[in-house]
Amino acid sequence: MKSFKISEAVIRRLPIYLRFLNDLSQSGIQTVSSQDLGEKLDLNPAQIRKDLAYFGEFGRKGVGYNVDYLIEKIRHILKLDKPMNVALVGTGNLGRALCNYNMYLKDNMKIVAVFDADESKSGTLINHLTVQPMRELTSVVKELDISVGIITVPAPEAQNVADQFITAGVRGILNFAPVVLKAHSGVRIHHVDFTAELLSLAYYMDHIQEKSEGVFE
Amino acid sequence: MKSFKISEAVIRRLPIYLRFLNDLSQSGIQTVSSQDLGEKLDLNPAQIRKDLAYFGEFGRKGVGYNVDYLIEKIRHILKLDKPMNVALVGTGNLGRALCNYNMYLKDNMKIVAVFDADESKSGTLINHLTVQPMRELTSVVKELDISVGIITVPAPEAQNVADQFITAGVRGILNFAPVVLKAHSGVRIHHVDFTAELLSLAYYMDHIQEKSEGVFE
Numbered sequence: 291m292k293s294f295k296i297s298e299a300v301i302r303r304l305p306i307y308l309r310f311l312n313d314l315s316q317s318g319i320q321t322v323s324s325q326d327l328g329e330k331l332d333l334n335p336a337q338i339r340k341d342l343a344y345f346g347e348f349g350r351k352g353v354g355y356n357v358d359y360l361i362e363k364i365r366h367i368l369k370l371d372k373p374m375n376v377a378l379v380g381t382g383n384l385g386r387a388l389c390n391y392n393m394y395l396k397d398n399m400k401i402v403a404v405f406d407a408d409e410s411k412s413g414t415l416i417n418h419l420t421v422q423p424m425r426e427l428t429s430v431v432k433e434l435d436i437s438v439g440i441i442t443v444p445a446p447e448a449q450n451v452a453d454q455f456i457t458a459g460v461r462g463i464l465n466f467a468p469v470v471l472k473a474h475s476g477v478r479i480h481h482v483d484f485t486a487e488l489l490s491l492a493y494y495m496d497h498i499q500e501k502s503e504g505v506f507e
Numbered sequence: 508m509k510s511f512k513i514s515e516a517v518i519r520r521l522p523i524y525l526r527f528l529n530d531l532s533q534s535g536i537q538t539v540s541s542q543d544l545g546e547k548l549d550l551n552p553a554q555i556r557k558d559l560a561y562f563g564e565f566g567r568k569g570v571g572y573n574v575d576y577l578i579e580k581i582r583h584i585l586k587l588d589k590p591m592n593v594a595l596v597g598t599g600n601l602g603r604a605l606c607n608y609n610m611y612l613k614d615n616m617k618i619v620a621v622f623d624a625d626e627s628k629s630g631t632l633i634n635h636l637t638v639q640p641m642r643e644l645t646s647v648v649k650e651l652d653i654s655v656g657i658i659t660v661p662a663p664e665a666q667n668v669a670d671q672f673i674t675a676g677v678r679g680i681l682n683f684a685p686v687v688l689k690a691h692s693g694v695r696i697h698h699v700d701f702t703a704e705l706l707s708l709a710y711y712m713d714h715i716q717e718k719s720e721g722v723f724e
Contacts, residue, residue, distance in 0.1 A: 298707065301707045301710050301711075302703050302707045304706070305700065305702050305703040305706040305707070306687070306700065306703060308706075309685070309702070310687075330687065331687050332687050332688075332689060367710075368706050368709065368710055369709055369710065369713055370706070370709075374709055376705065382604065382607075383600045383601070383603040383604035383607060384600070384601065384604035384608075386600040387599065387600035387601035387604055388701060390599075390600060391601075391685075391701055399702075399705055399706065399709065437712065438705065438708065438709065438712070461712045462708045462709065462711070462712040463708075464704055464705060464708055468526070468608075470523070470527075470547065470548050470549055471549075472549060473549075478708060478711045478712045480704060480707070480708045480711075482699070482701075482704055483522065483523065484605060484608055484699075485522050485526070485616075486519050486522040486523060487681055487697060487699055488593070488616055488655065488657075488681060489518075489521070489522040489525075489585050489587070489616065490515065490518045490519045490522070490697070491655065491679045491680075491681055491695060491697045492585065492586055492587075492591055492616065492655065492679065493518050493584070493585055493586065494518075494679070494695045494697075495654065495655070495678045495679040495695045496586055
């Protein structure tokens with residue numbers, strides 16, 4: 291039934307490696323050992339070697355990994371060698387936080403358009419992005435070749451926004467509204483659920499001796 | 508090496524089941540089939556039956572699950588039958604969003620205290636919570652028996668806040684700052700990383716035919 295090669299846990303660790311490797315590269319550091327990576331990222335070095343081995347043999351014993359080569363490989367795996375434009379709907383506190391977070395989104399992935407159903411917000415600026423009315427969504431998504439939609443609206447409005455994104459042609463949705471969304475096949479929906487994050491944290495606090503398969507340890 | 512009984516993916520689905528079951532219960536619905544659950548939550552019914560079977564035999568063929576019994580069981584597994592108090596540090600947009608989100612945190616888990624390093628914010632209200640100065644953190648954590656800390660401060664300040672939480676005695680930290688935190692053993696740290704969420708979404712958009720092991724499908 292499962293046909294994928296790389297587990298979601300590994301895919302979710304790659305951006306974390308990438309961020310740290312970018313920092314190293316900017317500091318002029320050219321090689322890094324799995325030991326160093328493990329210490330800085332609080333991960334098991336053996337796990338890191340295993341993760342990176344998925345993508346071919348990068349490291350050399352006693353020398354470590356070439357930082358820029360590793361960056362290039364991970365960027366390629368994550369499809370960051372081509373630009374990916376993102377739109378966001380909902381400019382409440384969370385939407386604003388994500389727009390301000392935009393500066394962390396290097397690597398060709400950027401929020402390039404922001405929408406809000408409340409037209410009194412149209413024309414206001416959030417971190418250099420101009421809030422636009424919802425009726426512009428379809429044309430802007432097409433015009434700017436936006437492939438990802440972020441939803442930060444209240445739960446009752448989320449499905450309607452998702453439908454508009456899908457009709458406009460996005461291929462992926464990151465949903466922060468506390469509701470399960472239906473998509474058409476061919477569109478990938480991920481859900482960031484703060485309650486679920488807190489509850490799973492609570493579970494593991496009481497099972498601290500059980501090493502989880504978690505992404506972030 | 509792995510000694511845990513229940514996978515993280517299952518643990519992360521339980522709050523999603525719970526939210527929906529609570530809705531059913533409030534609507535007076537007393538039984539639900541895995542088919543119904545699957546349709547509403549966009550999950551495979553076989554997966555749901557497998558998840559719930561971890562916790563013993565709940566369902567009866569042709570009848571389905573007793574909603575209130577299932578709620579009670581899941582709440583017990585997630586340790587929601589006892590109250591869990593949460594503190595948050597950092598009242599920027601994200602911190603404010605999470606405080607406003609507090610109303611979704613039923614089930615004994617609540618943000619009960621909010622702190623900010625900027626003392627000019629002390630005394631202001633966010634969704635009925637009074638912002639307090641950082642120097643009050645240790646005493647408030649002890650006084651209110653707070654076991655979970657949420658960090659929504661800029662990356663350079665996050666480790667310092669984590670250290671203060673840990674010294675004060677929290678057992679779990681949910682970190683939203685884009686930085687890897689070091690903890691002492693015995694403290695569980697989960698990291699919510701928006702970049703990682705977006706990048707893994709992007710990866711799966713281009714591998715849409717590969718069913719992931721993902722939590723939210």
